[in-house]
Amino acid sequence: MVLGGSWFLGRTVAETAVQGGWHVTVFRRGRPESGAAPDGVEVVHGHYGDPMAMRRLTERGPFDLVVDNLAYTPRETLAAAQVLEPVAARYVVVSSVSAYEGWPTQPLTEDSPTLPCSATAGPEPGYNGDPAPTTYGFGKAGCEVAVLETFGRERAVIARPGVILGPGEYVGRTAWWLNRMRRGGNVVAPQPADRAIQPVDVRDVASFVLSAPPGTFNVTGDGSDTFADFIHACREAAPAPDGTEVHWVHPRILLAHHVKQWTGLPLWRTHAGAWAVDSSRARAAGLTTRPIVETVRDTAAWLADGGHLVASDRASELGITPEEEAAILAGHRRVLRAR
Ligand SMILES: NC(=O)c1ccc[n+]([C@@H]2O[C@H](COP(=O)([O-])OP(=O)(O)OC[C@H]3O[C@@H](n4cnc5c(N)ncnc54)[C@H](OP(=O)(O)O)[C@@H]3O)[C@@H](O)[C@H]2O)c1
Known part of the structure; x- marks a missing residue:
């Protein structure tokens, strides 16, 4: 049931x-x-x-x-x-x-x-x-x-x-990044690129809940993927046009431009615990999680196949405008020049 x-x-x-x-x-x-x-x-x-x-x-x-x-x-x-x-x-x-x-x-x-x-x-x-x-x-x-x-x-x-991604993800977090990559040009991404992230694929959550023994379990990625893995997977899957450049911008600059955590740049969060959830108990009970590149690729395929996002308040909160992105990049370049 x-x-x-x-x-x-x-x-x-x-x-x-x-x-x-x-x-x-x-x-x-x-x-x-x-x-x-x-x-x-x-x-x-x-x-x-x-x-x-x-x-x-x-x-x-x-x-x-x-x-x-x-x-x-x-x-x-x-x-x-x-x-x-x-x-x-x-x-x-x-x-x-x-x-x-x-x-x-x-x-x-x-x-x-x-x-x-x-x-x-x-x-x-x-x-x-x-x-x-x-x-x-x-x-x-x-x-x-x-x-x-x-x-x-x-x-x-x-x-x-934790946050669930994959085919059917109606909130549009992955879709926003895929669309952004498809537009190409200079793309703002949040430093640090090598920060471990733990989204979990919807299919892995589903398999786990169907077989889990009684108990309490965190169901998250294992932290072996980084934000850069996610961004590069989106770039490949979109695919981004030639000449697209990703700029990893310091969180201080993003915050100074009022980029909202979690939604402004979807999945970006500075808080120390956001991606520090221990899922070892679920893994011992059978949870396996796939790499994020597979999740992104299959989400792109789902969207290309007519998968659609649900219009919701949450989806409209997502992302930054091209104008906001240009202003952030200008700030980023000023900081680089001042070094
Ligand atoms: N997405 C994430 O990142 C995330 C992370 C952590 C936990 N979760 C949890 O995952 C669970 C699944 O969420 P989901 O968003 O993927 O939704 P889902 O279960 O795939 O879809 C919601 C379903 O519930 C039905 N429904 C909604 N309200 C109902 C009601 N009052 N009575 C009967 N049926 C109702 C909807 O159909 P009808 O409209 O036809 O009723 C729809 O079939 C939620 O408990 C959520 O909190 C999600």
């Missing part, structure tokens, strides 16, 4: 499960703009927050596995978990590294403290700080509590992915 399964991670979980020979049911509201569930699944329409819809779902059981992609509001997740508990052997709650108190400022393991949030909290619990915590993170932490309380440590899987 995949709760939410037509868009990005949920869809990939459903698709991977079908390929693996599972009998898959997808639960969603059925909004056309959320895309189509993959071939080979049964679709049940309903709203996650509607107890009656969740109750009807139990008639489809018993389920070997529930993968919950809809866990944002703890009390909804608590209700869903309680209704499904008698008919589900195992329950995966897709949480996030945002559930940690220390994200993105500190290195994290699964034992790092999570944000305080009760299993009965309503929508958007907690508060938004700068850069964190977020109501999203508080909500995820509360949803984790809800699933743990209901299924216990023996039957609950808490998956905490």
Whole structure:
């Protein structure tokens, strides 16, 4: 049973499960703009927050596995978990590294403290700080509590992915860089080029959640890719025209030009903990992650094949304009000349 399964991670979980020979049911509201569930699944329409819809779902059981992609509001997740508990052997709650108190400022393991949030909290619990915590993170932490309380440590899987990329990535982070490379010319990229980054491919998250044993797991890249690997992969996959030049600009200059972290230059973040999430526990439990070059190449192929981004507020926040980029480059060159 995949709760939410037509868009990005949920869809990939459903698709991977079908390929693996599972009998898959997808639960969603059925909004056309959320895309189509993959071939080979049964679709049940309903709203996650509607107890009656969740109750009807139990008639489809018993389920070997529930993968919950809809866990944002703890009390909804608590209700869903309680209704499904008698008919589900195992329950995966897709949480996030945002559930940690220390994200993105500190290195994290699964034992790092999570944000305080009760299993009965309503929508958007907690508060938004700068850069964190977020109501999203508080909500995820509360949803984790809800699933743990209901299924216990023996039957609950808490998956905490970092940023997920790959085919279907509707936010448009990779797409922005691919488009930028396709335009060519002088491209601004954030120093240090050799900073290790940990995006995780959606297909690797999907495979892991389908096979993970009970427990709590960070699901991130292993840190063997760098920002330069990502940028060069985008350059190749776009492909960028001849003569394209990438300029690695100091963060101080980017910040002086008010480039927003995370969105202004997608994936750029200076905070020490942003890419310091330990995923060794998940790896010991079977997580394997592919190199970022493969993720970028396959995302470009998905876009070329008609894959489309979802128009959302998040997508419109992405990127810098050509004028902003030119001003940053001028500042960068002034600093180089002054040396
Ligand atoms: N993307 C990332 O980088 C990232 C990182 C960490 C964690 N995560 C987590 O990954 C999970 C999956 O996210 P995703 O964005 O990839 O989405 P997804 O699960 O692929 O797509 C969302 C699905 O949920 C359905 N849906 C939405 N609201 C619903 C509701 N109230 N009731 C029933 N169905 C509903 C949508 O279809 P309908 O509109 O038809 O209902 C759609 O099928 C989320 O929990 C997210 O927090 C994502």
